[in-house]
Amino acid sequence: MNELSSRSHSVFTLKVEASSTTAGGVTSTRVARLNLIDLAGSERQTFDPHHPSAxxxxxxxxxxxxxxxxxxxxxxxxxxSRSRRKSSAGQRQPFVRYRDSKLTFLLRDSLGGNSKTVIVACISPSAMCFGETLSTLKFAARAKHIRCA
Known part of the structure; x- marks a missing residue:
């Protein structure tokens, strides 16, 4: 939205392709992708009706x-995470809505594909940040239950 703002998600993607041709003339290509994502924190706004500004x-x-x-x-x-529980119980898997945001669309292969995913959750020991820390830990706990294909 605002290219001068530092309050946004950062996405760095490195894609590596390796092609090889067999003696029979068949070409195979292997693709690897590394996504490094820095998520912006959840934003809470306080609005002062006496001092609205652009x-x-x-x-x-x-x-x-x-x-x-x-x-x-x-x-x-x-x-x-629900999908994993339902597949182990033999139930139909729910539809995953990757197209709801650009972020989830970019991460669809990292979250639900044939991949290895690491999530680093940054938390604070400060009592002032208790709500954000709890929210981050719950998010990480849900993400821990995902198993990629």
Whole structure:
């Protein structure tokens, strides 16, 4: 939304392809992709009706976009963790909504494909950050239950 803002997700993708041709002339290609994602934290806005400004409205829009993508990522992770439980019980697997945000669409192969995924959850020991820390730990616990194909 705002290219000057540092309050956003960062995505770095490295894609490596290796091709080889057999003596029979058959070419095979192997592809590896490394996604490094730094998620912005959930944004809570306080609005002062006595001092509205254009800058505040931009911040509110940015915060809304960040929160929508984090919510979509949470929904995907919840669907995938439910999917694992249902497949072990022999039930039909739920539909995973990767297209709800650009972030989840970019991460679809890393979350539900043939991949290895590592999530580093940053938390704070401060009592002032208890709510955010608890939310982050719950998110990491749900993500821990995902098993890629």
């Amino acid at each position: 800058h505040e409205s931009i911040r509110v829009k940015e915060a809304g976009a960040i929160n929508r993508s984090l919510s979509a990522l949470t929904n995907v992770i919840m669907s995938l």
